[in-house]
Amino acid sequence: MAGMKLTTWNVNSLTARLQHVLDWTKSNPVDVLCLQELKLTDDKFPLDALRAAGYEHCAVFGQKTYNGVAVLSRYPLRDVVKNVNGFVDEHSRLLTATVETPAGDVRVVNGYFVNGQEPGSQKFSYKMAWLGGLREHLRQEVAQHERTVLLGDFNIAPEDRDSFDPEGLRDTIHHTREEREHFQGLLSLGFTDSFRLFEQPDKSFSWWDYRMLGYQKNRGLRIDHILVSAQVQQHVKACTIGRTPRKWEKPSDHAPVTVEI
């Protein structure tokens, strides 16, 4: 596990963002790259280009137009599970796999969490139900795998300091008590938010709205997270948000977040 890096990145269409992924991984050759919002079907996944970039082992769970997740790895993958155990879902949102690193196995759970649109809406109810299912899924995973990493686009700003406007946005989507309780519920299974293991700059965010110069004004949210089980936490060396790709032309609205273990 020594020196191993894992990244989560919501690319907002892998078709539109393939070159960014290739460019970024060239200067940031992380070992495991977990992507969300592929917005493509499995047959359209650019396997050859990503293999050529060093990601020989890819688990893909795509979907047309919306959602879609993938785990790209330099090491072999096994025991791949699609979606939340026991939760019937039309969307492709979760991919669980074991990464066989030279220093031992790491169970990786990559999620594109439900957005939820607005509290009180049907989509919000779906978000709550999905989060409830995820917690049970995780409970089973950690029972079987001491070294587990849960990462992805959570669509939850866990605390006020994870939002550019916590007062103005209080109780709006990503900021509600119910969402934050679900985030704490995941932590209560024995996980730690790896980003908060370290001193971080104020107003650290992972997403910025495309509109109204959101990035330039740093009007953002920290909604992309990497949670680690206790057996991983003791090895964590750093957790950082990579803002460089957000400055490129036609960027994803999310930044990659990387943990080193």
Next chain:
DNA sequence: ATGACGCATCGAATGCGA
């Protein structure tokens, strides 16, 4: 704020994201 901005869908206007 109905809005903005970006992506996908067969071909324009709409759904969706956060």
